[in-house]
Amino acid sequence: MSAEMLQHALYLSLALFAIGALGVFLRRNVITVLMCIELMLNAANLAFVVFSRAWGSLSGQVFVFFVLTVAAAEAAVGLAIVIAWQRHRDTLDVDAFDSMKG
Amino acid sequence: MMPEFWQQLAISAALIAAIVGTLLGLFSFMTWVERRLLAFMQFRLGPNRAGPLGLFQPIADGIKLFFKEELIPAQANRWAFLGAPVVAMTTALASIAVLPYGPPITLPQVTWLPKWLAWLSGRTIPLQIADLDVGVLYLFAVASLGVYGIVLAGWGANNKYALMGGLRSSAQLFSYELALGLSWVGVILLAGSLRIPDIVASQASGRWGVLPGLLSWNCFVQFPAFVVYLLAATAEVNRIPFDVAEAEAELVAGFHTEYGSMKFALIQMAEYVNMITVSVLATNLFLGGWFAPLSVLQRVLGIDVGLLWFVAKVAGLLFCFIWLRGTLPRVRYDQLMRFGWLVLIPVAVVWILITAAAVVLLGAG
Amino acid sequence: MDAILFYCLAALTLVSAVLVVAQRHPIGSALALIATLSALSGIFGLLGSPFIAVLQLVVYAGAIMVLFLFVLMLVNVRREEERSGTGRRLRWTALGVCALFVAQVGAVLTRLELAPSATPFAAGPRDVARLLFRPEYLYAFEATSVLILAALVGAIALARKEP
Numbered sequence: 001m002s003a004e005m006l007q008h009a010l011y012l013s014l015a016l017f018a019i020g021a022l023g024v025f026l027r028r029n030v031i032t033v034l035m036c037i038e039l040m041l042n043a044a045n046l047a048f049v050v051f052s053r054a055w056g057s058l059s060g061q062v063f064v065f066f067v068l069t070v071a072a073a074e075a076a077v078g079l080a081i082v083i084a085w086q087r088h089r090d091t092l093d094v095d096a097f098d099s100m101k102g
Numbered sequence: 103m104m105p106e107f108w109q110q111l112a113i114s115a116a117l118i119a120a121i122v123g124t125l126l127g128l129f130s131f132m133t134w135v136e137r138r139l140l141a142f143m144q145f146r147l148g149p150n151r152a153g154p155l156g157l158f159q160p161i162a163d164g165i166k167l168f169f170k171e172e173l174i175p176a177q178a179n180r181w182a183f184l185g186a187p188v189v190a191m192t193t194a195l196a197s198i199a200v201l202p203y204g205p206p207i208t209l210p211q212v213t214w215l216p217k218w219l220a221w222l223s224g225r226t227i228p229l230q231i232a233d234l235d236v237g238v239l240y241l242f243a244v245a246s247l248g249v250y251g252i253v254l255a256g257w258g259a260n261n262k263y264a265l266m267g268g269l270r271s272s273a274q275l276f277s278y279e280l281a282l283g284l285s286w287v288g289v290i291l292l293a294g295s296l297r298i299p300d301i302v303a304s305q306a307s308g309r310w311g312v313l314p315g316l317l318s319w320n321c322f323v324q325f326p327a328f329v330v331y332l333l334a335a336t337a338e339v340n341r342i343p344f345d346v347a348e349a350e351a352e353l354v355a356g357f358h359t360e361y362g363s364m365k366f367a368l369i370q371m372a373e374y375v376n377m378i379t380v381s382v383l384a385t386n387l388f389l390g391g392w393f394a395p396l397s398v399l400q401r402v403l404g405i406d407v408g409l410l411w412f413v414a415k416v417a418g419l420l421f422c423f424i425w426l427r428g429t430l431p432r433v434r435y436d437q438l439m440r441f442g443w444l445v446l447i448p449v450a451v452v453w454i455l456i457t458a459a460a461v462v463l464l465g466a467g
Numbered sequence: 468m469d470a471i472l473f474y475c476l477a478a479l480t481l482v483s484a485v486l487v488v489a490q491r492h493p494i495g496s497a498l499a500l501i502a503t504l505s506a507l508s509g510i511f512g513l514l515g516s517p518f519i520a521v522l523q524l525v526v527y528a529g530a531i532m533v534l535f536l537f538v539l540m541l542v543n544v545r546r547e548e549e550r551s552g553t554g555r556r557l558r559w560t561a562l563g564v565c566a567l568f569v570a571q572v573g574a575v576l577t578r579l580e581l582a583p584s585a586t587p588f589a590a591g592p593r594d595v596a597r598l599l600f601r602p603e604y605l606y607a608f609e610a611t612s613v614l615i616l617a618a619l620v621g622a623i624a625l626a627r628k629e630p
Binding site (some may be wrong): 006008025053064074 | 469470473474477480481484485487488493496497500503504507510511514515516518519522523526527530531534535538539541542544557558560561562564565568569572573576579580581582583584586588590594595598599604607611614615617618619621622623624625626628
Binding site (some may be wrong): 182234235236239240242243244245246247249250253254257265268269272273276296 | 494498501505517518521522524525528529530533536537540541591592
């Protein structure tokens with residue numbers, strides 16, 4: 001594991017985060033938006049692990065552990081909301097939920 | 103004079119060929135064994151025409167499936183439909199890579215090998231393809247990934263029976279996966295390690311200075327965990343009494359309704375390989391691996407027969423799976439889910455508490 | 468050897484991540500995300516964290532994504548359509564903002580000089596656990612269990628059909 005590889009892993013993390021953010025903006029289906037959020041969380045995890053390796057400290061991995069568990073909880077609740085949403089309005093389009101707009 | 107890397111590579115390649123080859127051969131043998139044994143239990147004969155005792159039946163089946171027409175339903179999603187058996191087989195094979203299949207073998211010291219093979223003499227080869235530090239956890243990961251084969255198969259076929267079967271089956275799989283993982287925790291606590299060879303070593307005769315021979319095995323020391331494991335494993339490999347997924351006569355054929363010929367063969371292969379994996383894992387974690395029931399039986403005529411004991415235990419467990427199939431009726435789906443969540447998981451958790459308390463208070467393990 | 472594996476996995480991760488965003492059918496996105504998560508798990512392993520690598524497979528690829536796929540199949544999604552009119556402006560704005568973000572953070576990252584730490588790095592389950600149960604993280608650990616319990620109850624309450 002060379003220094004250059006660590007640097008490239010960090011760039012990969014940045015790229016993943018940007019791609020995830022792009023997805024959150026561009027996609028219409030709410031479940032896909034949730035999946036892009038998971039992608040961003042994973043980019044953060046990768047950054048944590050890279051720095052944990054660079055500084056020889058295991059705290060980074062403990063943080064990844066917490067991010068993993070919180071992401072699981074968030075995915076569960078988010079999907080439950082999506083199911084309730086679908087039942088109520090019969091659409092999964094983010095654009096359709098604008099009743100609090102303006 | 104081969105450098106270390108190439109020596110290791112050669113040994114790994116040989117191990118992979120041997121283990122995967124043996125397991126796939128065992129799979130075809132198992133199909134024959136299962137059909138004959140089930141037949142005897144049901145007071146009939148089973149396939150005995152193809153070859154002596156019907157032993158060529160698996161080959162005949164293979165040839166038949168190979169030549170059958172490949173059908174893909176018109177509206178099916180090609181990638182999911184064709185990819186599902188691949189995913190199922192991949193996860194099945196990935197799980198066999200971290201299990202030990204016997205004690206480490208020490209090659210005898212010989213002098214007649216050519217120079218480039220000289221490093222083989224006297225070498226100890228572990229009968230395990232990859233000895234991971236997180237061995238048991240990796241198996242749990244692969245078991246979780248195994249759900250995708252079924253989910254994709256059910257959805258990709260564009261058939262409401264297949265989709266229902268796929269969803270039911272994946273719900274069953276990940277419910278019992280929890281109980282499966284929890285049953286291992288007690289064993290891991292006592293062994294103090296996630297490495298599978300360490301867990302096997304912890305079951306050597308004379309555990310804690312008092313337990314002789316087979317009483318050291320985890321199936322006695324961790325009996326509730328063993329029972330939970332067997333039930334969860336039966337559900338994980340979709341065997342009767344937990345085979346709602348394939349529910350013949352209920353859901354047509356469940357998630358593999360639309361599959362024929364080689365794709366079907368792959369799915370069946372994945373299922374049998376999973377069954378063998380689960381039996382090998384049970385032998386390693388609970389039945390003392392390659393240790394004999396009485397320590398005097400470990401060496402016969404000076405040769406370590408651990409491998410034979412291992413094979414005997416795995417065979418015994420496979421027989422139990424077939425026995426269950428021939429004896430019990432299928433459990434209803436809601437009964438199955440209720441049992442998994444409301445009985446198995448609480449039992450497993452309570453047992454972990456008891457084991458952990460014992461480890462802390464009595465200093466065991 | 469490490470380098471070849473790393474660059475292959477990194478390429479796989481990037482391609483799958485782009486597919487997650489670019490695919491029209493949500494189930495295709497989900498499958499691409501599974502591939503991304505598995506490749507990331509491999510990269511974690513290469514970065515010297517076997518425990519986190521396996522945990523990523525168990526939790527993310529093996530549980531969370533199964534949940535996603537389940538919901539997608541139950542809700543019976545269809546292929547998504549393109550946004551119209553004002554949607555196109557949104558697309559260019561999004562691209563612009565993300566490009567700006569990448570440029571800014573990239574500028575900071577290129578100035579970092581990372582090197583693998585010289586101290587031997589033991590990151591097995593025991594070592595991570597030893598850290599987790601220290602007073603600094605113990606409270607967070609227990610709080611996370613309560614969080615998961617709350618999420619469990621909340622998810623069931625939210626998704627339940629009205630009797």
